[in-house]
Amino acid sequence: MIRKLANGQYRLYSRKVDPKTGKRRNLGTFDSRAAAEKHEREVQYFKRH
16 A cells, blocks of 8 residues: 655555554655555565565
8 A cells, every 4th residue: 555645755554454553564665656666566576475
């Protein structure tokens, strides 16, 4: 899940809610949406292999 921040950056959050905190885990902050989407693909690949 990618959200745009107030400062114009994009943050990647985990798809599932963290049971310990009740919020989504921050998986990184990026300057462009394309960079965030690229990192999300890398995360999903890592999770499956």
